[in-house]
């Protein structure tokens with residue numbers, strides 16, 4: 001296990017588009033475990049592989065209900081609208097309000113390579129959209145209004 005260094009805004013890797021993972025290999029499983037450890041260590045609710053400089057489509061999330069791992073995640077449905085205050089481990093000391101879909105359905109592979117569909121509402125929906133944005137090189141600050149220091 002290892003804790004990775006989290007890249008900060010300004011690092012060009014955060015602006016790249018990440019690549020599909022063709023196969024769940026032992027290296028991908030190791031990456032997932034280390035990403036989870038890094039996320040928990042940093043007390044974040046989500047982490048995307050490009051944030052640790054690995055340009056692969058892997059995200060991990062835990063909004064308090066246990067870890068969710070998604071490889072090659074893809075939003076297949078979205079509905080409603082919600083605006084919440086967001087932050088990001090790659091943009092420390094900054095929060096802002098972002099408008100997103102209130103409910104999303106996301107398809108992807110789990111750690112075992114099985115296809116899963118996850119439906120998220122509110123915080124989970126926001127985390128899924130935020131992390132999937134990272135895979136496209138998009139940061140929440142690109143979409144946020146009222147960027148400010150957290151209270």
Ligand code: NI
Pocket residue numbers: 087088089090130134
């Ligand atoms: Ni983020």
